[in-house]
Amino acid sequence: MNWAAIRVIYVTEMARFFRTIAQSFISPVISTSLYFVVFGAAIGSRINEVEGVSYGAFIVPGLIMLSVMTQAITNASFGIYFPKFIGTIYELLSAPVNFLEIVLGFVGAAATKALFIGLVILGTAALFVDVQILHPVAMISFLVLTCLSFSLFGFIIGIWAQSFEQLQLIPLLVVTPLVFLGGSFYSISMLPPIWQSITLFNPVVYLISGFRWSFFGVADVPIALSLLAIAGFTALCLAAVWWIFRTGWRIRG
Amino acid sequence: MDNIVEIRDLRKTYAGGFEALKGVNLSIKKGEILALLGPNGAGKTTLISTICGITNPGSGSVLVGGHDVVTQYRDARRLIGLVPQEINLEPFSKVKDTVAFSRGLFGKPRNPALIERILRQLSLWEKRDARVVELSGGMKRRVLIAKALSHEPEVLFLDEPTAGVDVELRKDMWDIVAELKELGTTIILTTHYIEEAEAIADRIGVISSGQLLLVEEKAELMARLGQKRLQIDLQDKLSAVPDVLVEYNLELVEDGQALRYTYDTRGERTGITRLLGDLASAGITLTDIQTEQSSLEEIFVGLVKEGAA
Numbered sequence: 001m002n003w004a005a006i007r008v009i010y011v012t013e014m015a016r017f018f019r020t021i022a023q024s025f026i027s028p029v030i031s032t033s034l035y036f037v038v039f040g041a042a043i044g045s046r047i048n049e050v051e052g053v054s055y056g057a058f059i060v061p062g063l064i065m066l067s068v069m070t071q072a073i074t075n076a077s078f079g080i081y082f083p084k085f086i087g088t089i090y091e092l093l094s095a096p097v098n099f100l101e102i103v104l105g106f107v108g109a110a111a112t113k114a115l116f117i118g119l120v121i122l123g124t125a126a127l128f129v130d131v132q133i134l135h136p137v138a139m140i141s142f143l144v145l146t147c148l149s150f151s152l153f154g155f156i157i158g159i160w161a162q163s164f165e166q167l168q169l170i171p172l173l174v175v176t177p178l179v180f181l182g183g184s185f186y187s188i189s190m191l192p193p194i195w196q197s198i199t200l201f202n203p204v205v206y207l208i209s210g211f212r213w214s215f216f217g218v219a220d221v222p223i224a225l226s227l228l229a230i231a232g233f234t235a236l237c238l239a240a241v242w243w244i245f246r247t248g249w250r251i252r253g
Numbered sequence: 254m255d256n257i258v259e260i261r262d263l264r265k266t267y268a269g270g271f272e273a274l275k276g277v278n279l280s281i282k283k284g285e286i287l288a289l290l291g292p293n294g295a296g297k298t299t300l301i302s303t304i305c306g307i308t309n310p311g312s313g314s315v316l317v318g319g320h321d322v323v324t325q326y327r328d329a330r331r332l333i334g335l336v337p338q339e340i341n342l343e344p345f346s347k348v349k350d351t352v353a354f355s356r357g358l359f360g361k362p363r364n365p366a367l368i369e370r371i372l373r374q375l376s377l378w379e380k381r382d383a384r385v386v387e388l389s390g391g392m393k394r395r396v397l398i399a400k401a402l403s404h405e406p407e408v409l410f411l412d413e414p415t416a417g418v419d420v421e422l423r424k425d426m427w428d429i430v431a432e433l434k435e436l437g438t439t440i441i442l443t444t445h446y447i448e449e450a451e452a453i454a455d456r457i458g459v460i461s462s463g464q465l466l467l468v469e470e471k472a473e474l475m476a477r478l479g480q481k482r483l484q485i486d487l488q489d490k491l492s493a494v495p496d497v498l499v500e501y502n503l504e505l506v507e508d509g510q511a512l513r514y515t516y517d518t519r520g521e522r523t524g525i526t527r528l529l530g531d532l533a534s535a536g537i538t539l540t541d542i543q544t545e546q547s548s549l550e551e552i553f554v555g556l557v558k559e560g561a562a
Contacts, residue, residue, distance in 0.1 A: 008357030087341030094305040094335050095358040096327040
């Protein structure tokens, strides 16, 4: 294992984050606050408790997931797309590193950033509502796994993208709708039966449900299914990245 | 083992069907400076990219320090430093950080003293805390070299190090290459400037249309350069070179209207005086004489044309 390479990639990627630490910190705080003003105070006051949890608290896990998923994808996709765009990827390709080391460096940094944002949002939410965490170990595990798997997914998007527009395409067209329709702001039991069935095809449902379970002990789908979903998604992304580096797809001529 | 790089029958066809390398064989000796000379699109960059791992090889093999660049890529790549043709640098990194990054990428432990030595050698020490984006083009090129040297490679590839560089910087670059050779680094550089190959290389390889047309000691190539031709225009046509002039290896050209004599300018005697005397004795009347020298440029163009034919 080339640990020195993993370290320098990770440190360099994190340095970019720290250069803009104020923005990195302030933007999730402001957007979370806005969500609470709109959903918590304005709309939430008209909604009764959802499965025994006040609406304001109910949306906290979904809100964290929404930001963590988009941040993980954005950070990881940009992290690998940028060297491709400016040409510095030559160095990664000509160095004695394998795909796992490159992925650990880039994805590790992107996941760390996403985790940081997730914790900032959790902290901000705690200022507005009473947040209880029934299963802290499960909560942290779900959070970390989501950061990792969506960073991996972002990494793949970054390698696939051949323009900045494409870089934004998947997060905007696929991920945001899936997350919004995945029960971030509602329980799927609130939907008409037909939509409840359709929603089960949305993988994000399983993540948000499992994550919410670790907070309040209530879930839309069995917790084991949630775990299986996140493990499956991580494995799928890992396999894709392994294949990319084996064949050199879109990175090695 | 004398050869640090061994390339055997290397072929590469890009996805679009373009055949960039058509069976290249090349051995590079440890400690030498090899210049790969060729026009744009000849396959120089593809060759370097394949050795360094940026491009997947089609078929054939490349060994660096005895390690196969595909199956033993870690051992092979540790020995290689690459200075790319384009100035590919992260614009917001500090000079010393980006150089230290490269060292880490190659699995070497941090070594600030070594980085300082490299930066001083390349006159970059004063700029160590500057961001890449603030540097001039020449300075950026030096940063690329510093990055390539950061992990103490045994073989350094310079892909067109002086393309689009002013005369002064080009001379600097040549000095840097000479210094590195002193330190025992093997250097392979590509260029399409003949004078560059002439100024710094030990051996010169000519590449065109994906084929290596020749690899020769520079001295031998220069010897060919040292040859001059004397053309003697005759008043009366000859049907054959007279027997008395056989020892001069004359060629009968222009339909027998002229004789051509090839001689070495560096020899003690060129033989011209004796030849002219013998011509007079044989009763041959001259109308004009002229000399011409083939330049490396001519040799090169000739080879490239032959290769294309």
